[in-house]
Amino acid sequence: MLTVSHPTILIPAYQPNDNLVALIKSLRESQSNPRIIVVDDGSDFDKQSIFSKIQAFNIELLRHTKNKGKGQALKTGFQHWLGTSHPKELGIVTADADGQHLPQDILHLSSIFMQKPSDLYLGKRTFNKAPIPWRSRFGNKLTKYILRLFSKTILEDTQTGLRVIPRGLLLPLLNSNARGYEFELEMLLIAEEHHVNIQEIPIKTVYLDDNRSSHFNPLIDSIKIYFVFIRFAAISLISAAIDFALFFLTYWLKKNIFLAVLLGRILSATFNFKLNQHLAFKSKNRWLPAALKYTALASFLGLIAYSLIKFIHGFGINVYSSKIIAEIALFILSFTVQRFFIFNKAPILEIKS
Numbered sequence: 455m456l457t458v459s460h461p462t463i464l465i466p467a468y469q470p471n472d473n474l475v476a477l478i479k480s481l482r483e484s485q486s487n488p489r490i491i492v493v494d495d496g497s498d499f500d501k502q503s504i505f506s507k508i509q510a511f512n513i514e515l516l517r518h519t520k521n522k523g524k525g526q527a528l529k530t531g532f533q534h535w536l537g538t539s540h541p542k543e544l545g546i547v548t549a550d551a552d553g554q555h556l557p558q559d560i561l562h563l564s565s566i567f568m569q570k571p572s573d574l575y576l577g578k579r580t581f582n583k584a585p586i587p588w589r590s591r592f593g594n595k596l597t598k599y600i601l602r603l604f605s606k607t608i609l610e611d612t613q614t615g616l617r618v619i620p621r622g623l624l625l626p627l628l629n630s631n632a633r634g635y636e637f638e639l640e641m642l643l644i645a646e647e648h649h650v651n652i653q654e655i656p657i658k659t660v661y662l663d664d665n666r667s668s669h670f671n672p673l674i675d676s677i678k679i680y681f682v683f684i685r686f687a688a689i690s691l692i693s694a695a696i697d698f699a700l701f702f703l704t705y706w707l708k709k710n711i712f713l714a715v716l717l718g719r720i721l722s723a724t725f726n727f728k729l730n731q732h733l734a735f736k737s738k739n740r741w742l743p744a745a746l747k748y749t750a751l752a753s754f755l756g757l758i759a760y761s762l763i764k765f766i767h768g769f770g771i772n773v774y775s776s777k778i779i780a781e782i783a784l785f786i787l788s789f790t791v792q793r794f795f796i797f798n799k800a801p802i803l804e805i806k807s
Contacts, residue, residue: 525637
């Protein structure tokens with residue numbers, strides 16, 4: 455009979471230094487003696503001595519022949535673990551190779567995870583008490599507030615690399631096309647989509663040598679991280695333009711508000727759905743269930759829009775102006791309902807260490 459063990463520890467490593475050796479040595483000396491997988495994400499030849507050192511600690515070493523990005527390194531580890539672990543093993547811990555995650559924090563999150571192994575756990579750093587490099591402080595704050603605009607998830611540390619991921623979330627994560635640092639942000643959105651609760655656990659905030667060992671590019675990697683939001687916003691604006699244009703054209707030709715609203719909604723909603731599915735969120739889920747839900751929502755909003763336009767137009771206001779006023783009112787109503795009713799949930803549970 456299988457004894458349920460602590461989660462496997464997965465460490466993606468690119469151009470590591472002796473901090474990785476010290477981390478693994480300390481983990482090996484702990485009482486839990488966890489399974490450890492390290493993914494060499496295409497490190498240079500002169501870094502191979504580091505990997506030779508850690509192999510002495512009975513770790514499993516996976517290699518990329520070239521650098522593929524942190525997200526792809528994590529997915530390589532996930533795939534290997536799913537193929538080699540017992541089905542009753544509950545999850546996997548991800549930690550960074552640069553020494554910023556202390557062994558005691560890694561093991562502490564593992565122990566907490568065992569109490570409720572269906573949740574996604576994040577190691578939450580404190581950004582207002584310790585000296586934090588500007589790029590880390592700014593990037594985390596910006597991502598936190600942008601995430602709140604597009605998601606119901608309320609988190610303080612969206613970019614932490616110390617996470618405990620439940621087994622059931624790994625396959626959906628493998629379907630993500632993200633390959634770099636943006637993968638960790640997409641993980642939060644995918645967890646929300648699959649109704650996985652997220653818990654933040656306070657950990658020690660460590661930045662060694664002003665975080666110079668980090669391979670995060672503040673410009674390029676930030677653009678990749680926020681691109682999912684940029685795509686979503688751009689698609690929404692284009693869809694609105696299509697809706698307005700078709701409404702104006704149809705009403706100009708037929709003088710029928712219902713027909714103008716209907717045609718505008720059908721075309722813009724179809725465009726919005728397909729592009730959000732394939733470009734904004736790159737979803738690989740079955741399209742029919744999502745399309746049915748989206749159609750129901752679009753139909754409901756279209757009916758409200760038609761009613762509002764008729765109501766406003768009844769006061770003698772130009773029909774085109776009525777359309778604009780109705781859509782603005784509908785946007786405010788939709789945002790208010792989502793903010794205060796649909797997404798008004800208790801803050802993410804925080805467990806004190």
